Amino acid sequence: MEILMCIIAGLLFAAAVYLMLSKSLLRIIIGTGLLSHGTHLMLLTMGGLKTGAVPVLGEHASTYTDPIPQALILTAIVISFGVTAVFLVIAYRAYQEIGTDNMEQMRGMETDD
C-alpha cells in the first residue's frame, strides 16, 4: 500500500509542478494546493499505513495507528490553509489593481532606465 501511495504522492507532485509552471496566477495557486495535498499524503504514508486502531485510547485496541504524523499533518494543513488564503487574497487584489492574471505580464519595473 505504501508503495502505491508514494506513486500517488509523486503523481500529485508532478501535476502540481506542471500547474505552477503555467502562466495563469490562479493555476499556480491551484498547483500549490495540490502540492500541499501531496505532501500531507506523503507524511501520512511515511508514518506507516499498518492497520491499527484509531489513535483514541477508548478503543482499548492492542495496536494503534501512529499519532505523531497525524499531529504533524494537522499543523501543516492549518498553516497551508492560512498561506493559501493570503495568497488568494493577494491574487484577488492583483486582479483588481493590475487587471491581469497572466504572469508573463507581471514583470517588475525595468530598473535600468
Add this chain to the structure above:
Amino acid sequence: MSLLHWAILAPFLMAVFVPLIHKRAAAIHTGWFVLILPVLLFGMFLQYLPVTRENSSITETASWIPSLGINFTAYIDGLSLLFALLITGIGSLVVLYSVFYLSQSKEKLGHFYVYLLMFMGAMLGVVLSDNVITLYMFWELTSISSFLLIAYWYDRERSRYGALKSMLITVFGGLMMLGGFLVLSLMGDTFSIRELAAQALELNKDPLFGLAMILVLLGAFTKSAQFPFYIWLPDAMEAPTPVSAYLHSATMVKAGIYLVARFSPIFAFSGYWFWIVGAVGLFTMTWASFNAVKQTDLKGILAFSTVSQLGLIMSLLGVGAASLHVESLDDNLFITAVIAAVFHLINHATFKGSLFMAVGIIDHETGTRDIRKLGGLMSLMPVTFTLSVIGAFSMAGLPPFNGFLSKEMFFASMVHLLELDLFQMDTWAILFPVMAWIGSVFTFIYSIMIIFKVFTGRFQPEKLEKKPHEAPIGMLVSPIILALLVVVFGLFPNLLSYSLIQPAAAAIVPSILPPGGQLDVHISFWHGFKPELFMTIGVIVIGILLYKLMPKWIKMYDYMPGKVTLNQLYNASLYAAERGSNAITNSYMTGFIRSYLMYIFVFFIGMLGFTMWAKEAFHYDASAAAPIGLYEVSLIIVLVIATATILLAKSRLTSIIALGGVGYTVSLFFVIFRAPDLALTQLVIETVSTALFLLCFYHLPKLSRHEEKRRFQAGNALVAAGVGIMVTLLGISAHSSKFFTSINDYYVENTYKKAGGENMVNVILVDFRGFDTLFEITVLAVAALGIYGLIKLRLEKGGETNENK
C-alpha cells in the same frame, strides 16, 4: 604605545583636527598649521640616525589583536629610516609648496590636507611596520588616500577616470600581496617580517615559496608602476601638482621598491627573484623611457620618467640579489647594485620632486603644461629654469649632479653581470647592459627635451592663457632646497654613504654583512676609465645626436606601438567585464517566475538524482508494507481522475471544482487510514478554500476572462514528471530502509497516564507538542491580519504613494 607608534598615528590625529582649523582660522592658509607636523617628525626621525648607523635597530610592540598574533610592531632599521626621512622630509617641502600653489579661498583645503595627512601616516605605517598584516592595512590606506588625492578636482572627468584606474590596479596588487603575506605567514608560522627573514633558508624549500614570491611581487609591481601595471601612473597626473610630486614621484610609488627591498632577505636567495625583479625592472626602464619621449604634456613626460626610474631601481635590487651567491665579500661586485639602488632612490626623490615642482610652477604661471605651446621661458623664469636644468641634468645622468653617480653605478652593476656565471647568465648577460644603455639614451633625450622645449626656442605668448612671470618666492623655496640637495649629494656623495646608504643596504642584504661590521660604501666621483664612463659618454653623444634629428624619427612613434596599447587593453577589459556580467545576468534573470521555478525544480531533480545514483541510495523493500485494499484502490482512481481533470480542464471553474474533489478524496483517505481529526479538519478547510478560490475566480478581470485551452508544454511536463518521479523514488527508498522504530509507543502509553487525555492526536497537539500549536495559531492570526490589511488599505488609490509614476 611608544613614541614611534605615536609618530605613525600623529598624521591621522592631525587629520581629525584639520577641518576644524580650516573653519576656525579661515584667514590663515591651513597648510601652515599642517606644516608643523612633518617638520617635527623629520626632526624626530633624524635622531635615529646614530642608532641605524651601527646597523642596530629599534623594535616597539603595541598589541592590537594578540590572540591572532597580530601586533602593531614598529621597527626602525636603516631601510625604514631612509624611507621615513624621505616621507617626512619631502612631505614638509610639499606642504610648504602647496601653501603657495593652492589658493585658500578657491580650493577645498580642508579635504586636501586631510587626505594628504592620511597618506603621510599610512606611508609611515607601511615603512615602519614589522607585522605583515599591519603593513597591509597601511598599504591599502595609501591606495585609498591616493585615490582621494587624484580625484581632488572631482568635477573633472579625467580626474575621476585616473583615480578609478589607479584604485583598481593598486588594490588588485594589494590583494595579491595580502595573499602572498598569508602564504608566507602560514609557511613560517609568524606575521613578523624579521622572524620570517630569520627562517629564509627553510622557507626557500617550501613548495609554496614560489607562490608567495609571485603574489608579493605583484603587489610591489602594481604599486611601483612596473610593466605592465604602469598604466595608472600617467593618468594619476590629473592630481594637483603637489600630490604628483609627493605621491607619484617620491613616496607612494616607492612603496613597491620598499616592499621588494624589505622582502629581499626572504626571497633573494631564489634565482627566480633575480630574474623577475631584474628583468621586469630593466624592461620597464627601457620601455617607459622610450614612451616618455613622445609625450607632449610635461607631467606626462615626468610620469613616464618616474616609471622608468623606478624600473631602474627595481632592476638594481634584482641584480643586487646576485651578491648573495658570490662567496667572498671582498670581490663582491654586486653589492654595488644594492648600494646604487639605495643611492638612486634618494637621488630620484630629490630631482624628481624638484622637477615636478618646477613643472607645477610653469603650469601655475603660464596656464598650460603642453610643450608645444611653451617655449622661450628662460629669461622670463630664470630661477625655475635653473631648477629644471639641475633636475633634468641629474635625471639624465650628467656630472656634477647626483644622478651621474648613481647612473654610473647602475652601468657598473649591469656590466658586472657579464662576469656572473649563475642563473644562465652566460647566455643572457649581454642583454642587461645593452638595455640599460638604450634606456639611458632615451632618458637623456626626454630630460633635455624638458629644458629645451620649454625654456629655449620661440616664445609664444598668444598661446598662453596667462602672462608668464617668475613664481613667488614661497613657491620656489621647496624646489630650491631639493635642487640644492641634488648638487650637494652630487659633489659630496659620501655625506650619505655611511649615514643613510650603508644601513639601508645592510638591511636589504643582511646575510652578507660580516658580524659586527659594515658594508664598504665609498662613492667616488672619479673612478678611472671604466666601461661605465664610456657608456655615459656614449649616452651623451648619441642622445644629443638623436635629439637634433628628432623631427626625422619622431613620426616613428605613430607606427611603432601599433593599435593595441596597454591602455586600450585595460579599457577593453573593463568594458568586456561590465558587458559580460550584464549579459550573463540578463540571460538568466528573465523576470518571469516560470524561469526561476524551472531553475529550482531542475536543480532539485539534478541534485537528488545525482545523490541517489552516486550514493546508491535507492532501496526497494515492500515486505513491511500494508496490504492493498479495495477502498483504497477506488479512492486512488477517483484521485487520479480529479487530478487529470484539473490538468486538462478548459475552464478555471472546472479546475477549482476538481481541486475540491482532490481535497475531499484526501479527507476520505484520512478516514480510511484512521485519522478522524485530520478528516474533519480537511473537510472543513477544503470547503473554505474552494469558496475562496471561487471568490477569486469571480473577480477575474473581464479582459482576460475569455478562457482558452491550455497549450501543452513539453518542457514543463518533462520537469513536472521529473519532480514526481524523484518524489516517488525518494518516498519508496525512505520507506524501504527503516533504521529504528518509532517513538509512538511512548505517546500511546502516556497519553492518559501523564496527560489525562484519550485522544492521542489532540494530546500531542496541545500537551506534548503544544508549542507548535501556539505558533500555528500565530500563523493564522498573521494571515487574518494580512488579509484584512490587503483588503482595507488602499493607499495607491490616493495616488500619492505611487512611486512608480
